[in-house]
Amino acid sequence: MRILVVTVVHHPEDARILHREIAALTERGHHIVYAAPFAAREVAPRPGVEGVDLPRAVGRERRAALRAARALLTERGPEADVVLLHDPELLLALPGTLRRWRRAGRAPVTVWDVHEDTAAALTMKRWLPAALRPPLRVAVRAAERLAERRVRLLLAEDAYRARFRGDHPVVPNLPLVPPAAPEPPGTGRAVYLGHLSRARGALDLIETARLLRPEVRVEVIGAADPDVREALAAADRAGVLRWHGYLPNDRALALLRGALAGLSLLHDQPNYRHSRPTKVVEYMAHGVPVVTTPNPLAAALVTRHRCGLVVPYEDPAAVAAAVRRLRTDPGLRLDSAGRGRAAAVAELDWTERAAEFADALEGWVKEETGTGRPGRRRRRRPERTVVAVDG
Numbered sequence: 001m002r003i004l005v006v007t008v009v010h011h012p013e014d015a016r017i018l019h020r021e022i023a024a025l026t027e028r029g030h031h032i033v034y035a036a037p038f039a040a041r042e043v044a045p046r047p048g049v050e051g052v053d054l055p056r057a058v059g060r061e062r063r064a065a066l067r068a069a070r071a072l073l074t075e076r077g078p079e080a081d082v083v084l085l086h087d088p089e090l091l092l093a094l095p096g097t098l099r100r101w102r103r104a105g106r107a108p109v110t111v112w113d114v115h116e117d118t119a120a121a122l123t124m125k126r127w128l129p130a131a132l133r134p135p136l137r138v139a140v141r142a143a144e145r146l147a148e149r150r151v152r153l154l155l156a157e158d159a160y161r162a163r164f165r166g167d168h169p170v171v172p173n174l175p176l177v178p179p180a181a182p183e184p185p186g187t188g189r190a191v192y193l194g195h196l197s198r199a200r201g202a203l204d205l206i207e208t209a210r211l212l213r214p215e216v217r218v219e220v221i222g223a224a225d226p227d228v229r230e231a232l233a234a235a236d237r238a239g240v241l242r243w244h245g246y247l248p249n250d251r252a253l254a255l256l257r258g259a260l261a262g263l264s265l266l267h268d269q270p271n272y273r274h275s276r277p278t279k280v281v282e283y284m285a286h287g288v289p290v291v292t293t294p295n296p297l298a299a300a301l302v303t304r305h306r307c308g309l310v311v312p313y314e315d316p317a318a319v320a321a322a323v324r325r326l327r328t329d330p331g332l333r334l335d336s337a338g339r340g341r342a343a344a345v346a347e348l349d350w351t352e353r354a355a356e357f358a359d360a361l362e363g364w365v366k367e368e369t370g371t372g373r374p375g376r377r378r379r380r381r382p383e384r385t386v387v388a389v390d391g
Contacts, residue, residue: 001362003032005021005036013041019176020173035069037054038051052076054068069090078106081109088112174278177285183287191261191288192264193279224243259283259288261323262288263323272295273296274297284343285349293313294310
């Protein structure tokens with residue numbers, strides 16, 4: 001199959017898009033055209049993937065990116081068997097594009113892979129005026145209901161079933177668990193891996209790092225929102241913590257080896273209550289004890305598998321105390337690491353679910369063509385699209 005993957009929001013090296021989904025599809029021998037903001041992010045397409053550069057949509061600056069994406073979909077969509085969209089904004093480009101595809105007689109299966117609860121996420125968009133957030137949340141929910149009547153859904157979280165009326169398959173967003181046994185956790189480094197924002201605990205990380213000095217160094221890996229960027233840079237300059245910035249997934253995961261603790265300091269926000277933080281599973285997979293705030297799904301993982309400690313929201317002192325407890329109690333540290341690793345191997349490995357993702361796309365193409373062979377499409381029902389919703 002030919003698959004067109006499109007994002008104007010996410011980093012081209014996004015772990016789910018590139019290292020999991022695209023990797024699963026290329027493993028099956030499918031041809032991938034990957035359209036993403038390569039130049040804006042100063043990265044190049046990976047070998048084996050045909051890259052197309054798009055503008056980046058950020059804050060209120062989204063029109064140019066959407067125009068470019070619409071033009072790309074109009075031109076390249078009919079060449080594809082599947083169009084895989086990763087941003088809710090891209091749905092705005094579909095109505096007119098779908099009509100053009102139908103007139104051309106070559107409408108691909110279209111997949112929307114949603115990476116969050118979009119309506120809940122609007123409450124945390126600092127660039128969005130507060131007065132606009134409630135009506136936009138209503139509009140997003142209405143758009144989701146409209147999508148469900150016309151498209152198929154693939155969910156990445158069981159918790160997202162409640163947003164929809166029908167019964168839809170779930171393919172969880174899980175990391176790749178490395179096959180080799182990890183290095184035992186040490187005593188000198190605590191790590192954070194993921195995007196950085198106030199709601200994700202960026203300022204809590206800085207204060208935690210201050211409290212842990214000099215016994216434990218905090219290393220932070222990930223891109224940051226503008227309103228916390230300078231605080232992180234200043235803390236890095238002052239030696240309070242080490243901020244690596246954004247790193248490709250493979251390089252970022254290498255920094256987890258031998259860490260004393262992996263930190264997940266999400267605040268109590270609606271967008272986080274129904275999503276399992278991938279970073280928590282990544283820590284477990286690499287044999288790193290977890291310290292997490294009581295985000296329901298993260299806390300459930302840590303409690304069920306006894307692979308770390310749960311601390312209150314927005315409490316750097318409690319985070320520092322938990323890290324020190326792991327440092328001074330070798331039994332707790334090693335047992336937490338071992339139990340987390342065992343659970344990740346047994347239950348939380350993307351390798352075991354990658355086939356389900358690829359099978360879903362291939363099955364939908366087979367159903368739409370009636371034969372399974374690209375290029376022989378039966379006449380499609382009006383506006384019949386496939387959408388994957390990823391929490």
